[in-house]
Amino acid sequence: MVSKLAMITGRPVKCTLTREEVFYAHRGRHPVLMWVRTGVTRDGLITAMHFKSALDGGAYGSYGVASTFYTGVLQPITYDIPAYRFEGCRVFTNKPPCGPKRGHGTPQPRFALELHLEKIAHDLGLDPAEMKRKNFVKPMTRTVNWLRVTSCGLEECAQKVLHASGYGDRKRLPGHGMGFAISSYLSGAGTAIYWNDMPHSEVQIKVDRGGVTAYCGAMDIGQGSDSVLAAIVAEQLGLQPKDVRLVTADSDTTPIDLGSYSSRVTFMAGNAALEAARKMRLMLVEAVEAAGRKYEDVKFEEACVLAEAKFGTLVSAGSYTPPKIAGPYKGSGVGPSPAYSYSACVVDLDADARTGLVHINKVWIAHDVGRAINPLLVEGQVEGSVYMGLGEALMEEQEFRKGLHKWPSMLEYKSPTFLDVPEMETFIVETDDPEGPYGAKEAGQGPLLPVIPAVNAAVYDALGVWIDETPVTPEKIVEALRRKDKGEPARVGPTRFPDIPYPACIKVEPPPKDLSASPAEI
Amino acid sequence: MLRLPRFRYLRPKTAREAAHMARDLGPKAMFVAGGTDLYPKLKRRQFEIEALIGLDFLDRRIDGDTIGAGATLADIASHAGVPRGYGQAAGLVSSPPLRNAGTAGGNLCVDTRCNYYDMTYEWRKAIGFCIKKDGDICLVAPSSPRCWAVSSSDTAPMAIALGATVVLAGDDGEREAPVAALYRDDGIDYLAKQPHEVVTEIRMPVDARTSSAYVKLRRRGSIDFPIAGAAVALELDGDVVDSCRIVLSAVASHPLEAAAAGEFLAGKRLDRDVIQAAADLAAKPAKPLDNADLTHFWRKRMVRVVVEQAIQEAIGAGGSTVKLAGQ
Structure with a gap:
């Protein structure tokens, strides 16, 4: 529109939106309701997982179909899941439309998955970080849903942040907690949104x-x-x-x-x-x-x-042009990427039982960027991700009242100020990806993902209550503690997942796990 | 992009001249000092005026017990001569750039707030205008005949707790009034002064025996208006309280004095239990509603906490484990 107006008028044209208009016109992150069931051995090894999602899409489609797939495809890219079932749907609602936002459909399932595994570890009496590490995917493998893992610095990232933060030896004091979470993201979608065979x-x-x-x-x-x-x-x-x-x-x-x-x-x-x-x-x-x-x-x-x-x-x-590595099934175009970045994060916080107030003390984050071509820019992306992640974890929420966005203004829609940003320690992990330029992978989106579940896990570590949604507000913590005192489940969050008439699942045989073994279908 | 409406800008040289202009123009004109709250509100059409009367002639000096109404909040926050709690309150308003512009007088007169009201014209129209501007019902409490917008000044409660007075200049002379008498419990007509009167000076009794503190609750460490706040000024005789005034911010349409709590403390030795009992008493009259950040249940609960912290801060006792944003 701006270009056309500039052509017609022969003058520079600028389009500006108010904060309120941005809320209505942009494509914000989908609120997603999720349901997870996971099979594990006594030792905490994952045997199978069933993941269901329902996305609140707002009024228009946007990239909603892709976003819906993304809520299901990247779970096996960090944890070795031998059998996996995913069902997803997206509903239209009378709200501003949602679409891809930093992490495109994957921060939500990452949040659910990380908290879910934490809970399983607690149930089994295992250390959550150790249980997660046991299930990490290995480099040069294929996942159950046919994604190709080349370089993978997950273990190195985890070691960096666990060691630097002293997570394993932390003092167990009421009101003080640490949380650990990991994630992964694509270095570009392997299938372009423009459907042709030409280079990207x-x-x-x-x-x-x-x-x-x-x-x-x-x-x-x-x-x-x-x-x-x-x-x-x-x-x-x-x-x-x-x-x-x-x-x-x-x-x-x-x-x-x-x-x-x-x-x-x-x-x-x-x-x-x-x-x-x-x-x-x-x-x-x-x-x-x-x-x-x-x-x-x-x-x-x-x-x-x-x-x-x-x-x-x-x-x-x-x-x-990215390699054609998508699996032999319908919908396999969402998820494949020539390489995946990996991140791990530890959050240290104080949470006050009386007021529910949370104070983040420090964040340690390690990011496997393959190779940092410009380390300062990589650190900037990682630290910016921590900032944005903390905002999503603690403040940001699009609330609606009487059919309208409740507070579409700079002042009332809260995102952190400089004074709300804690100390951060950033580690760049280099794994030299075989396909990245000089081994490089992405850094712009992946490091956001582990920050959010790490906050919730740290709140549990501090106070023994689960806030199974974002943002983690003081009033939710107070409410969860009240429920705990009354002997009710010590959590605040969604209580049910609706019966959704999902279509029948497509069954796909998993590929050979070893990347050097070539699957006959490719 | 939100644009300012067209208006005339008048520059009187004295308060008397300003008052004259205001009387002549009536509700078509407003005073502007720092403008940090006024200009955004003009952009959102919360105020619709034809003229602004600039108050840049106001004295900016801070001299002994007299603070010029034009003194910036930043100057007050960094001035060693003002009571400690007043400096704290000024230093907790908004952000550094806005404290460099915002003034002592402006913060006392700052408009009441409500998240049905502090929105753009289009948003307010879409949800249905409220009684404070363009509409006829209160959207927070629809069955109530009045407006419940919230007094959001940080410095007013502190000035009241300290027993400060203001000098008000009209077109026919000056008068002095307690800061407490500047306010009415009404979200719309929240100021009790004559509309044409200009706040020119704040007189703050400086007494070495008085210790004071202001504690502010808000979501973030900067920018945000208070969602609860406590101003405490007390005089100690040894470790016994001689007198104490506690005034709350952001829990009513005016700065709310918790008189019962102040009276309760008089003659008492300050220990943990006494402070908690005083905080419980202070929180009783607070009636936060669902028109500010976070839930009003939680804000009500937090009034106790800010009062406790303010008393402890005033007597120089640490011991609080809760870290509030920005403090």
């Missing part, structure tokens, strides 16, 4: 008498994707990032990139940049060696002169 990302490089320009459609929305592109091209050519000129996010001049969503840009545009830069490097090396010299021994400008003299105008192009 393309990069062109031009070398012109010493000047390097990279063209890419990727949009830097503040996450720093420009710096990643420059770093990858510079690394291949033996330059500094500042030596690479970038032309990005202009559909007039740059080749296609599907966009900044789905945690895909570093992985996919990065791989396209890497391919283009490798091709350029080959030309430069060939020209230098034809002159009887070594690439390492000549100045870059000199190499360019030699190459341009030999080949004419120097251009190269690279592109990236």
Whole structure:
């Protein structure tokens, strides 16, 4: 609309929304009601899981179908679940429409799954963190729902945060608690929302008498994707990032990139940049060696002169298309990704029994990003995720009253201020993914996910009550403690899951677990 | 984007001139000092006026027991000469940029709040206008004939507890009145002063024997208005309370003095049980309703906690294990 108006008027056009309009027009996270049943051995090994979800979709479809699948597909990507059944549905309601938001449909089931496993561990008399670790997926395996796990730093992430926080040796004091949770997320969806066989990302490089320009459609929305592109091209050519000129996010001049969503840009545009830069490097090396010299021994400008003299105008192009690894069943397109990031988190908090007030003391978080091309940006993404996760855990909630959003304003819809953010300790774990550019995976969404269940688990650790929903407000804690004192179940949260006439499940044989064994169907 | 409406901006040079203008223009004009609450409300059309009368002539000095109504909240918060509780209250208002603009007089006169009222024009229209603006019923308590918007000043309860007075300038002279007399228990007509009168000065008795404290409850460590607050000023004779005033914020349409609790404390030695008993008494008259953040049941429960903390803070006793946001 803005583009069209700019074309008609020949003037710059800007569209601004009030906070209230944002609430009505944006696609917020789906509220999801969930039901989980898990089979475990006495030692806490998972034997099977049945997961049901029901999403409150709001008034329109958005990406709701994908979101619905996402509430079911990533459970087996962190825990080895030999048999798995998932049923999901999404209902239309007279509210603002919901869609993908940081974690696209997976923070909700992650919340349910992590708390569910905590409860199982308590029932079995096991340490929750140890029980979860026993069930971690291993690198280079396939999950029961045909997802391909390549690099996986889950165990290393868990070790980092458990060790640094002293979780295992924590003092058990009333009112003080620690919670542990893990998660995983996709480095870009393996199946594009645009249904065709063309690449998801393309990069062109031009070398012109010493000047390097990279063209890419990727949009830097503040996450720093420009710096990643420059770093990858510079690394291949033996330059500094500042030596690479970038032309990005202009559909007039740059080749296609599907966009900044789905945690895909570093992985996919990065791989396209890497391919283009490798091709350029080959030309430069060939020209230098034809002159009887070594690439390492000549100045870059000199190499360019030699190459341009030999080949004419120097251009190269690279592109990236994710591998077709979806399982042989309908709906398998949601979930596959060329690589998965992994995170683990420990939250330390004080929870006051009289008032229900929670004070977060510290958060430890480790994130397996494969390889940190720009460590500062990775830390920024991880810490921003902790901030946002704590907001979702403790404050954010879209409430409705008389059919209207209850408080659609900056002031009344609470998200944390600087003063509400605790100390954080961030660990970057590098596992060198075989398919990521220089081994890199995503960092933009995954680290948010473990923060929320870790808060609820820590509240249980502190006070012995479960808040089985978000946000964890003081009044819910007070109410759960009241119920506990009366001998009722010591929890606040949904009490039933409706009978939903789900369609019959599609049964799928699991693939060979070992990634080196190729399944006949692929 | 919410835009300000068109209005005239008048710049009187004295309070008398300002009062004249206000009397002439009547309800078509409002005073503006820091404007931190007024301008957003103009954008949401909670106030509809034709003119603003700027009060930037007001004295900003803090001098002994006299605080110019134009003194900023930031200046008060960092001034060593004001009673401790008053400085605390000023320092807990909103956020640093807003404290740099917001004034002593403005915070005393700040509009009452309600989450059916502090919304955009379109939202209020959609849900049905309320009695405070454009409508004829109170959406919080529909069977009640009055407005239940909440007094949300942090400094007013403290000023009352400290026995402060204000100087009010009209177009025909000045008068001095207790801060407590500035308020009415009504969400709409919450100020008892004449509409054209300007608060020019706050006179705060500074007594070395008085210790005071203000404790504020809000969801976050910054920005938020109080959802319960307690201002305590007491005089000790050794470890026995000589006199004590406790005033609550954000639990009624006016700063609510918990007189029974203050009287109860007089002549008592302050120990844990006495403080708790006083806090229970203080919480009794508080009637939070479902028109602010979090549930009113919980806010009512929390009044005891903030009163306890404020008494402990005033006598310099730590011992509270609960950390409130931003404190």
